[in-house]
Amino acid sequence: MPTQPEKTPVSLAMRSAVCGLMLASVGLVLGAGAAVASMQPLPPTPITPGQIIGESQLEKARCVQASDPAKYQRSRAVGRIYTGHSYGTAWRVGPGNLVLTNLHVVGENPDLTRMVVAFDYEESSCDSDAMRPAIRVPVERVVASHAWEDFALLALDQDVVDSGALDSFGYLGLDTRISKVGDPVYVVGHPKAGPKRISRLHDDGRPCWVTEVQNNDLSDFAKYNCDTESGSSGSPVIDAGTNTVIALNFGFSSGYNAGAQMSSIWPRIARYFDGRLPEGSTPVEQPTVPVAKPGAVAVQVPVRVTQVDGQAPVEGAAGEQLYYQPPTHTTVTDVSCQSGTTKWIAEDGNAASCTLPSAADWTTAQSVTLRVDDTAPDGQITDGRVRLLSDTGQARGGNNISLNVMSRGPGEVQSLQVQAGNLQVAPVGSRFPNPLTARAKDPLDAAVVGADVTFAVADDGGTGTRFDGDDQTPIVQTNAEGDATSPTLVAGSRTGVLQVTAMSSDRTATFFLKVGVARERQ
Structure with missing residues (x-):
């Protein structure tokens, strides 16, 4: 028997070291909030607060605007989040009211009455330290979160979003492929709870890049040599080629900053986007989902x-x-x-x-x-x-x-097949010997239970054949075998051929019948 992969838990204190800034009576101190003690088992990845790799290459957002307007424009979707006790970074995912940040930033039991995301918190120009007035948007609720990928999906106040106050800031799309070593990336955040900073360059002047991609038995994560600091928790790690987010920054690991890849986060949040990548995302080839x-x-x-x-x-x-x-x-x-x-x-x-x-x-x-x-x-x-x-x-x-x-109840009818009663002959004025049965099957060729099947006579030959009773388009539900059986057919007063059609979900099955002359008794 092959050896199964080992899973080494990491101490809660180590995960708690990843954080934004916590306000304390003695000033700004590092911390993550202690309200994570009852969370799920944590990934075996040693994490510490974000660090500068070599010398700081953090740039004011406005200083990037002239040289790389595309990166600056994407950075506008990023805001500083205040949770009531700590600061971090959050960013808009798609054009709606959803934002992503780290779970360790918001904590397990956040005070939503105090949580707010401030957009446009940056200097007014590259040469100035004067701050622009930020647009502060309350957080309405925590939509989803998970400890392994250290993410929290939050909903902003819908009325503010509907007002158009955030339209000029745009939003970020996602890239759910697993990154490759060497991919150029940049990080946008609010280090030390300060104005927005963009980290796009390494000390050698080259764009910073993905240095390592691994799976820790729980999720995919990437390491990169972009600069971050405490407060950058929750920052988007953006692919420089596509300008879409490939990872969610959570801290510093083994000499580099690190984040959970969207390849692992997206499956956990896809249902909140109706299973479709948000606008602006990089389309990826997906294998056929069975x-x-x-x-x-x-x-x-x-x-x-x-x-x-x-x-x-x-x-x-x-x-x-x-x-x-x-x-x-x-x-x-x-x-x-x-x-x-x-x-x-x-x-x-x-x-x-x-x-x-x-x-x-x-x-x-x-x-x-x-x-x-x-x-x-x-x-x-x-x-x-x-x-x-x-x-x-x-x-x-x-x-x-x-x-x-698929549901075990009424499902999608992929095919409707003649099961019994086809090619019958009945004398004029008599009943056909057998009812008509059609079988409904789904895309897996399994029986569809509880589907409505409508039967209708197409009597172009004018035989006068009808179903027994007043209902001439009876609707019958399929049974456990997927079979729907019609009422008894009564042949009309004239000889000839006719058809009966069974229909369900635009699928049809056709029965061919004949009304003949009654045989004389010998």
């Missing part, structure tokens, strides 16, 4: 390794594992590996892997077969993961596993 029903077996989920160490292609080595962790509400029932690999599935189905006996290429798409739990909710299940691990357990790549779960 569709499943609760209780379904043999749902094939494609998984691909996305390289995170800057090397390509993803070439394996002997002893290397492709390690699967399925999404919640699912278990692994089978693993599709490359030829010559060995497979392992945990007894409870909550983990699986392929192990290479020799060098191979992991760029070929693999797949894992999942069973969906009966209690799975409607909608998309996410947060499964495939990781490429060396024989020492080091993560070299990763990708999320996700699938859509």
